Amino acid sequence: KNQVEQSPQSLIILEGKNCTLQCNYTVSPFSNLRWYKQDTGRGPVSLTIMTFSENTKSNGRYTATLDADTKQSSLHITASQLSDSASYICVVSDRGSTLGRLYFGRGTQLTVWP
Amino acid sequence: NAGVTQTPKFRILKIGQSMTLQCTQDMNHNYMYWYRQDPGMGLKLIYYSVGAGITDKGEVPNGYNVSRSTTEDFPLRLELAAPSQTSVYFCASSYSLLAGEYNEQFFGPGTRLTVL
Numbered sequence: 001k002n003q004v005e006q007s008p009q010s011l012i013i014l015e016g017k018n019c020t021l022q023c024n025y026t027v028s029p030f031s032n033l034r035w036y037k038q039d040t041g042r043g044p045v046s047l048t049i050m051t052f053s054e055n056t057k058s059n060g061r062y063t064a065t066l067d068a069d070t071k072q073s074s075l076h077i078t079a080s081q082l083s084d085s086a087s088y089i090c091v092v093s094d095r096g097s098t099l100g101r102l103y104f105g106r107g108t109q110l111t112v113w114p
Numbered sequence: 115n116a117g118v119t120q121t122p123k124f125r126i127l128k129i130g131q132s133m134t135l136q137c138t139q140d141m142n143h144n145y146m147y148w149y150r151q152d153p154g155m156g157l158k159l160i161y162y163s164v165g166a167g168i169t170d171k172g173e174v175p176n177g178y179n180v181s182r183s184t185t186e187d188f189p190l191r192l193e194l195a196a197p198s199q200t201s202v203y204f205c206a207s208s209y210s211l212l213a214g215e216y217n218e219q220f221f222g223p224g225t226r227l228t229v230l
Binding site: 031045 | 118154155156157158159204206217218219221222223224
Protein backbone atom coordinates (compact mmCIF):
# COMPACT_ATOMS: atom_id res chain seq x y z
CA LYS A 1 0.00 0.00 0.00
CA ASN A 2 1.35 3.41 -0.99
CA GLN A 3 1.81 5.56 2.08
CA VAL A 4 3.65 8.63 3.32
CA GLU A 5 4.52 8.84 7.00
CA GLN A 6 5.89 11.96 8.66
CA SER A 7 7.55 12.46 12.00
CA PRO A 8 7.37 14.01 14.44
CA GLN A 9 3.69 14.91 14.43
CA SER A 10 4.50 18.19 16.15
CA LEU A 11 7.62 20.04 17.20
CA ILE A 12 8.36 23.12 19.27
CA ILE A 13 11.71 24.88 18.96
CA LEU A 14 13.18 28.21 20.02
CA GLU A 15 13.84 30.93 17.50
CA GLY A 16 17.29 30.63 15.97
CA LYS A 17 17.56 26.88 16.49
CA ASN A 18 17.75 24.26 13.73
CA CYS A 19 15.39 21.35 13.24
CA THR A 20 14.89 18.35 10.97
CA LEU A 21 11.59 16.87 9.86
CA GLN A 22 11.33 13.31 8.54
CA CYS A 23 9.32 11.68 5.77
CA ASN A 24 9.21 7.96 4.96
CA TYR A 25 7.30 6.67 1.97
CA THR A 26 6.36 3.41 0.30
CA VAL A 27 5.08 4.93 -2.96
CA SER A 28 6.04 3.02 -6.07
CA PRO A 29 6.79 3.63 -8.86
CA PHE A 30 8.31 6.85 -7.57
CA SER A 31 8.22 10.06 -9.59
CA ASN A 32 9.18 12.90 -7.27
CA LEU A 33 8.89 14.21 -3.72
CA ARG A 34 7.86 17.69 -2.68
CA TRP A 35 7.85 19.48 0.63
CA TYR A 36 5.04 21.98 1.10
CA LYS A 37 4.66 24.63 3.79
CA GLN A 38 1.13 25.36 4.98
CA ASP A 39 0.59 28.42 7.12
CA THR A 40 -2.44 28.40 9.39
CA GLY A 41 -5.57 29.21 7.40
CA ARG A 42 -3.77 29.11 4.05
CA GLY A 43 -3.22 26.63 1.26
CA PRO A 44 0.05 24.67 0.95
CA VAL A 45 2.95 26.27 -0.91
CA SER A 46 5.76 24.26 -2.51
CA LEU A 47 9.23 24.59 -0.93
CA THR A 48 11.30 22.03 -2.82
CA ILE A 49 10.99 19.20 -5.30
CA MET A 50 13.34 16.27 -5.76
CA THR A 51 13.36 13.59 -8.42
CA PHE A 52 14.92 10.14 -8.17
CA SER A 53 18.39 11.30 -9.16
CA GLU A 54 18.58 14.22 -6.72
CA ASN A 55 19.62 13.78 -3.11
CA THR A 56 19.78 17.39 -1.88
CA LYS A 57 17.88 20.55 -2.72
CA SER A 58 18.02 23.89 -0.95
CA ASN A 59 15.66 26.84 -0.84
CA GLY A 60 17.12 29.52 1.40
CA ARG A 61 17.16 28.20 4.97
CA TYR A 62 15.33 25.04 3.91
CA THR A 63 17.34 22.00 2.79
CA ALA A 64 15.65 18.80 1.69
CA THR A 65 17.38 15.47 1.28
CA LEU A 66 16.24 12.32 -0.44
CA ASP A 67 17.47 8.74 -0.13
CA ALA A 68 15.59 6.87 -2.84
CA ASP A 69 17.08 3.55 -1.77
CA THR A 70 15.68 3.71 1.76
CA LYS A 71 12.67 5.81 0.65
CA GLN A 72 13.35 8.52 3.18
CA SER A 73 13.43 12.29 2.96
CA SER A 74 14.19 15.01 5.45
CA LEU A 75 13.63 18.74 5.60
CA HIS A 76 16.21 20.69 7.57
CA ILE A 77 15.41 24.21 8.69
CA THR A 78 18.37 26.36 9.68
CA ALA A 79 18.27 29.33 12.05
CA SER A 80 14.50 29.13 12.54
CA GLN A 81 12.33 32.22 12.51
CA LEU A 82 8.90 32.88 13.95
CA SER A 83 7.52 32.84 10.41
CA ASP A 84 8.60 29.22 10.06
CA SER A 85 5.72 28.25 12.36
CA ALA A 86 3.52 26.18 10.03
CA SER A 87 2.63 22.66 8.99
CA TYR A 88 5.17 20.99 6.69
CA ILE A 89 3.73 18.41 4.36
CA CYS A 90 5.64 15.75 2.45
CA VAL A 91 3.99 14.81 -0.86
CA VAL A 92 5.12 11.95 -3.07
CA SER A 93 4.07 11.51 -6.70
CA ASP A 94 3.86 8.17 -8.44
CA ARG A 95 4.01 7.50 -12.16
CA GLY A 96 1.80 4.45 -12.08
CA SER A 97 -0.71 5.98 -14.45
CA THR A 98 -0.87 8.63 -17.14
CA LEU A 99 -2.08 11.30 -14.74
CA GLY A 100 -0.10 10.11 -11.74
CA ARG A 101 -1.22 10.40 -8.17
CA LEU A 102 -0.12 12.38 -5.14
CA TYR A 103 0.24 10.85 -1.72
CA PHE A 104 0.10 13.35 1.13
CA GLY A 105 1.64 12.93 4.55
CA ARG A 106 -0.28 14.21 7.54
CA GLY A 107 2.25 16.95 8.13
CA THR A 108 4.52 18.03 10.95
CA GLN A 109 3.24 21.02 12.91
CA LEU A 110 6.21 23.23 13.73
CA THR A 111 5.97 25.97 16.33
CA VAL A 112 8.82 28.44 16.75
CA TRP A 113 8.87 30.29 20.07
CA PRO A 114 10.64 33.60 20.64
CA ASN B 115 -2.00 37.39 -11.24
CA ALA B 116 -4.29 36.22 -8.41
CA GLY B 117 -3.41 32.50 -8.74
CA VAL B 118 -6.16 30.26 -7.34
CA THR B 119 -9.08 31.93 -5.64
CA GLN B 120 -11.85 30.28 -3.65
CA THR B 121 -15.15 31.50 -2.30
CA PRO B 122 -16.57 31.53 0.28
CA LYS B 123 -13.88 31.41 2.99
CA PHE B 124 -16.25 30.12 5.63
CA ARG B 125 -19.70 28.56 5.54
CA ILE B 126 -22.05 26.86 7.97
CA LEU B 127 -24.67 24.53 6.51
CA LYS B 128 -27.55 22.65 8.03
CA ILE B 129 -27.86 18.92 7.35
CA GLY B 130 -29.52 18.35 3.99
CA GLN B 131 -28.70 21.77 2.54
CA SER B 132 -26.76 22.18 -0.70
CA MET B 133 -24.07 24.60 -1.75
CA THR B 134 -21.43 25.25 -4.37
CA LEU B 135 -17.81 26.02 -3.56
CA GLN B 136 -16.31 28.25 -6.21
CA CYS B 137 -12.76 27.96 -7.56
CA THR B 138 -11.08 30.08 -10.22
CA GLN B 139 -7.50 30.13 -11.51
CA ASP B 140 -5.91 32.67 -13.82
CA MET B 141 -2.74 30.74 -14.71
CA ASN B 142 -4.27 28.97 -17.74
CA HIS B 143 -3.66 25.58 -16.12
CA ASN B 144 -5.43 22.62 -17.69
CA TYR B 145 -5.34 20.51 -14.52
CA MET B 146 -7.51 21.36 -11.54
CA TYR B 147 -8.27 19.49 -8.32
CA TRP B 148 -10.47 19.53 -5.25
CA TYR B 149 -9.16 18.25 -1.93
CA ARG B 150 -10.53 18.03 1.56
CA GLN B 151 -8.37 18.30 4.65
CA ASP B 152 -9.65 16.89 7.91
CA PRO B 153 -7.89 17.78 11.19
CA GLY B 154 -4.63 15.85 11.59
CA MET B 155 -5.07 14.08 8.27
CA GLY B 156 -3.43 14.39 4.88
CA LEU B 157 -5.24 15.99 1.97
CA LYS B 158 -7.58 13.66 0.14
CA LEU B 159 -8.50 14.10 -3.53
CA ILE B 160 -12.23 14.47 -4.20
CA TYR B 161 -12.38 15.19 -7.93
CA TYR B 162 -10.02 16.38 -10.62
CA SER B 163 -10.19 17.72 -14.16
CA VAL B 164 -7.68 17.49 -16.98
CA GLY B 165 -9.35 20.15 -19.09
CA ALA B 166 -12.61 21.88 -19.87
CA GLY B 167 -15.39 19.34 -20.14
CA ILE B 168 -13.36 16.49 -18.58
CA THR B 169 -13.67 15.47 -14.93
CA ASP B 170 -13.00 12.32 -12.95
CA LYS B 171 -13.36 10.95 -9.44
CA GLY B 172 -10.60 10.96 -6.88
CA GLU B 173 -10.34 9.05 -3.61
CA VAL B 174 -13.43 10.39 -1.83
CA PRO B 175 -16.03 11.56 -4.41
CA ASN B 176 -19.22 10.43 -2.66
CA GLY B 177 -21.56 13.31 -1.83
CA TYR B 178 -19.90 15.71 -4.27
CA ASN B 179 -20.21 16.74 -7.89
CA VAL B 180 -18.09 18.91 -10.16
CA SER B 181 -18.23 20.54 -13.56
CA ARG B 182 -15.62 22.19 -15.77
CA SER B 183 -17.19 24.38 -18.43
CA THR B 184 -14.18 26.69 -18.76
CA THR B 185 -10.43 26.40 -18.20
CA GLU B 186 -10.60 28.91 -15.37
CA ASP B 187 -13.48 27.61 -13.23
CA PHE B 188 -13.93 24.35 -11.34
CA PRO B 189 -16.88 24.52 -8.92
CA LEU B 190 -17.57 21.79 -6.34
CA ARG B 191 -21.17 21.02 -5.52
CA LEU B 192 -22.34 19.49 -2.24
CA GLU B 193 -25.76 17.93 -2.37
CA LEU B 194 -27.58 17.01 0.85
CA ALA B 195 -24.82 18.13 3.22
CA ALA B 196 -23.91 15.73 6.03
CA PRO B 197 -21.81 16.28 9.21
CA SER B 198 -19.12 14.01 7.70
CA GLN B 199 -18.52 16.72 5.09
CA THR B 200 -17.33 19.16 7.75
CA SER B 201 -13.81 19.90 6.57
CA VAL B 202 -11.52 22.42 4.92
CA TYR B 203 -11.74 22.29 1.14
CA PHE B 204 -8.83 23.25 -1.10
CA CYS B 205 -8.88 23.81 -4.81
CA ALA B 206 -5.60 23.47 -6.71
CA SER B 207 -4.31 23.70 -10.24
CA SER B 208 -1.18 22.57 -12.04
CA TYR B 209 0.51 23.11 -15.38
CA SER B 210 1.36 19.48 -15.99
CA LEU B 211 0.44 15.96 -15.02
CA LEU B 212 0.86 14.87 -11.42
CA ALA B 213 3.43 12.31 -12.50
CA GLY B 214 5.53 14.94 -14.22
CA GLU B 215 8.61 16.56 -12.79
CA TYR B 216 7.11 20.03 -13.07
CA ASN B 217 3.88 19.10 -11.41
CA GLU B 218 3.75 21.80 -8.76
CA GLN B 219 0.22 22.32 -7.56
CA PHE B 220 -0.88 25.82 -6.69
CA PHE B 221 -3.45 25.86 -3.93
CA GLY B 222 -6.21 28.29 -3.11
CA PRO B 223 -6.69 29.64 0.43
CA GLY B 224 -9.37 27.08 1.30
CA THR B 225 -13.02 27.06 2.34
CA ARG B 226 -13.83 26.04 5.91
CA LEU B 227 -17.19 24.26 5.90
CA THR B 228 -19.17 23.19 8.95
CA VAL B 229 -22.30 21.06 8.66
CA LEU B 230 -24.56 21.08 11.71
